Structures are given as structure tokens and as C-alpha cells.
Amino acid sequence: MDFDLTDEQQLIKQTAREFTDKEIVVQSRENARNHHFDLEIVKKLADQGYLGAIVPSEYGGAGLDYVSYGLVVEEIGRGCSSVRTVVSVQTSLVCSGILRWGTEEQKHKYLPKLCSGEWLGCFGLTEPDTGSDAANQKTRARKTDSGWVINGAKMWISMGNYAKVAMIFAQTDPSLGYKGLGCFLVDTDQDGYKPAPIEHKMGLHASDTASIALEDVEVSEDALLGTIGDGFKIAMSSLDSGRYSVAAGCVGICQGCVEESVKYSKEREQFGKPIASFQLVQAMIADMVLKTDASRMLTWRAGWLKDKGRSNTLETSIAKLHSTEAAVECANTAIQIHGGAGYVDDHPVERYFRDVRVTTLYEGTSQIQKLIIGRAMTGINALVPA
Numbered sequence: 001m002d003f004d005l006t007d008e009q010q011l012i013k014q015t016a017r018e019f020t021d022k023e024i025v026v027q028s029r030e031n032a033r034n035h036h037f038d039l040e041i042v043k044k045l046a047d048q049g050y051l052g053a054i055v056p057s058e059y060g061g062a063g064l065d066y067v068s069y070g071l072v073v074e075e076i077g078r079g080c081s082s083v084r085t086v087v088s089v090q091t092s093l094v095c096s097g098i099l100r101w102g103t104e105e106q107k108h109k110y111l112p113k114l115c116s117g118e119w120l121g122c123f124g125l126t127e128p129d130t131g132s133d134a135a136n137q138k139t140r141a142r143k144t145d146s147g148w149v150i151n152g153a154k155m156w157i158s159m160g161n162y163a164k165v166a167m168i169f170a171q172t173d174p175s176l177g178y179k180g181l182g183c184f185l186v187d188t189d190q191d192g193y194k195p196a197p198i199e200h201k202m203g204l205h206a207s208d209t210a211s212i213a214l215e216d217v218e219v220s221e222d223a224l225l226g227t228i229g230d231g232f233k234i235a236m237s238s239l240d241s242g243r244y245s246v247a248a249g250c251v252g253i254c255q256g257c258v259e260e261s262v263k264y265s266k267e268r269e270q271f272g273k274p275i276a277s278f279q280l281v282q283a284m285i286a287d288m289v290l291k292t293d294a295s296r297m298l299t300w301r302a303g304w305l306k307d308k309g310r311s312n313t314l315e316t317s318i319a320k321l322h323s324t325e326a327a328v329e330c331a332n333t334a335i336q337i338h339g340g341a342g343y344v345d346d347h348p349v350e351r352y353f354r355d356v357r358v359t360t361l362y363e364g365t366s367q368i369q370k371l372i373i374g375r376a377m378t379g380i381n382a383l384v385p386a
């Protein structure tokens with residue numbers, strides 16, 4: 001067993017850390033305050049090779065292994081979860097789906113533009129009435145002579161207002177259940193694609209989130225990713241990559257909570273001493289370190305399995321479940337250590353606390369992760385409709 005990162009991985013992590021501090025952290029408070037989706041940072045992410053980092057170079061990507069990709073996402077997650085969401089959605093949900101399921105023509109058409117940041121992508125699975133029960137898509141795709149016409153609605157779609165290409169999941173034949181699902185690569189410039197910003201979120205203020213109306217959206221036959229019937233498998237395989245990315249981002253939040261708390265507790269004095277000298281404060285730091293380390297190890301294991309090409313749905317769910325719940329707890333504890341100062345955005349822990357809350361919800365709630373783990377242990381699938 002080897003817990004050492006290679007020299008190259010250490011360099012990738014160090015580079016991502018410096019990039020995050022120089023380009024992301026300096027902007028994160030203002031962007032959150034102004035609810036600003038920062039396209040300049042998106043461009044810098046692309047120039048750095050962080051959009052589509054796991055995509056092979058022949059399609060314009062950086063060709064990183066999954067462990068290295070996780071290290072990059074951890075650092076960006078430490079800096080700002082809104083920016084990390086761009087990386088996760090573009091790389092894991094969109095690029096990995098096209099890479100795994102696309103034809104050569106589709107890969108060459110989409111991946112270079114997504115990796116270069118010329119185009120943003122979004123992943124349209126969730127609907128107003130369809131969340132955890134993702135197979136129960138209400139959006140419909142009807143066959144025409146030249147392709148398909150899509151009607152329906154999507155909800156909570158990250159980058160839905162900015163994406164040039166949207167992966168839209170739709171039912172082609174309700175009598176087939178999940179076997180009737182298709183995934184379509186929709187050009188969002190069409191009139192029938194109608195996104196609207198979702199306002200007043202608790203956190204991720206610098207991230208774009210959309211509801212999308214789909215009204216007679218026409219797509220050609222070659223916009224179909226995989227075949228009809230692959231839609232559910234495409235969604236799940238993209239989520240395997242997406243959940244890994246969320247887990248890595250949450251390791252970053254945990255790490256940020258530790259670093260900020262150590263720094264603050266050594267500066268802040270009460271009873272004539274730094275609060276770091278109080279055993280109860282050290283206990284809070286120790287709790288956070290424990291959660292951070294465990295989350296990181298679980299995330300590395302999931303990445304290592306992906307790099308070996310071994311099945312990893314179970315291990316990815318374990319990493320996602322643990323890291324997201326740990327990050328919620330660490331953000332809460334970090335605010336406790338900061339006292340009243342943690343309740344305003346002078347310190348990043350306030351933003352960590354608001355931004356982290358969604359991570360136990362999106363890309364499969366914690367309950368859904370537990371049911372995936374329970375299914376693997378018992379052989380009984382609790383995720384089947386009544």
C-alpha cells in the first residue's frame with residue numbers, strides 16, 4: 001500500500017493551490033456578495049487545463065488521471081465552491097459523459113470546445129417533479145423524420161443560463177420505463193430552449209443555477225448520445241464522476257476549515273491567551289482534522305479505483321456521502337471556533353457554511369448514497385418505484 005503522491009501529482013496539487021489562491025480566493029467574497037458568475041475565472045480555469053482535465057489530449061483535454069483531477073478539485077473547492085461547481089459540471093458531468101458514450105464525431109465536435117472553455121455545458125437531469133427518482137423523467141422526446149422534438153422542463157440546472165450545449169435526458173416511450181430514456185446534446189441557441197435564473201439561493205451565490213423550459217426543441221439524429229435506452233446508464237456513469245468531484249471539493253472545504261480555524265485560533269486571544277491553547281478548541285480542530293483525513297482517503301481510494309478501471313460506484317458513493325457530511329460538520333465547527341467573527345463574510349468560513357449545504361443534496365442526496373451502499377451490501381435495491 002502506498003499513500004504517497006507521485007512527484008507529478010504533488011506538483012499538480014501545488015500548482016492548483018497557487019492558482020486557487022492567486023486567481024480564485026481573491027475574488028470569491030466579492031463574487032459571492034454580488035452574485036456574480038465570473039466568466040473571467042472560467043477562462044482562467046480553461047487556460048490552466050482544469051475544464052475537462054480528465055479528457056485525453058487528442059480531444060483537447062489535459063489527460064490527467066482521476067487522482068490528480070481530484071487533487072485539483074480539492075484545491076479549487078478550498079477556494080470557492082461556486083468555481084468548483086463549474087469544474088465539476090463541465091468536466092465530470094458533461095465531458096465524462098461525452099467521452100464515455102459519444103461517437104468519435106461527437107467527441108471531436110464537443111470536447112475540444114468544452115475543454116478550451118469556448119463552450120460551457122450543463123447536465124439536465126432534474127425536473128420540477130423528478131429529483132431522486134431520476135428514471136421517472138417527465139420530459140418527452142418525440143421522433144420525427146429528421147431527429148427528435150423535446151418538450152418538458154428541467155430544474156436546478158447548474159450553468160443552464162450560460163451553457164452552449166445541454167445534456168438533456170428525456171423519455172421517448174413511457175411504456176418502456178427507464179429503458180425508454182435517451183440523452184440528447186441540445187444546442188441551447190434555439191428559441192425553444194428557455195432558461196431562467198433561480199434566485200435567492202442559500203449559498204453558491206457565484207454559481208449559475210437555472211430552471212429550463214423546453215418547448216418544441218428540435219435536435220437532429222446525431223445529437224443522441226449513445227442509443228435510446230442508454231439514457232439512465234449515461235446519467236449514472238456521469239454521476240459516478242460527478243460524485244467523485246463533489247467529494248474532492250468537500251475535502252477542500254474541510255481542509256479550508258482546518259486551516260482557517262488554526263490561523264484564527266492562534267491570533268484570537270481570550271482570558272489572556274490564544275484560544276488555540278484551550279483544550280476544547282483543540283478538540284474541535286482535532287475533530288475537523290479527523291473528518292478531513294478520512295474524507296481525503298476515501299476520495300483517493302475512489303479515484304485510484306477509477307484510474308485502475310475497476311468498478312467504483314460503491315466506493316464513490318461512500319466517498320461522496322462521507323466527504324459531504326464531513327464538510328457540513330467542519331463548516332459548522334469552524335464557525336464555532338471563529339465565534340461571532342464567523343457569522344459575517346470577513347472570514348471564508350461563513351461562505352463555506354452556506355456553500356457546503358447543497359453538497360449533501362445534489363448529485364444524489366445522502367439518503368440516496370446510503371441506499372446505493374445498502375444495495376451493494378444486501379443485494380436488495382430499495383431504489384425501485386412503487
Ligand SMILES: Cc1cc2nc3c(=O)[nH]c(=O)nc-3n(C[C@H](O)[C@H](O)[C@H](O)COP(=O)(O)OP(=O)(O)OC[C@H]3O[C@@H](n4cnc5c(N)ncnc54)[C@H](O)[C@@H]3O)c2cc1C
Pocket residue numbers: 089122123124125126130131132133155156157158159204209358361362363364365366367368371382383
Ligand atoms: C444548487 C443546485 C444545483 C444543482 N445542479 C444540478 C444540475 O446541474 N443538474 C441536475 O440535473 N440537477 C441539479 N441539481 C438537482 C439535485 O441533483 C437535486 O436537488 C437532488 O437530486 C435531489 O432531488 P430533489 O431536490 O427533487 O429532492 P427529492 O428527491 O424530492 O428528495 C427530498 C428528500 O426526500 C429524500 N428521498 C427521496 N427519495 C428517497 C428514498 N427513496 N429513500 C429515502 N429518502 C428519499 C431525499 O433524500 C431528500 O431528503 C442541483 C440542485 C441544487 C440545489
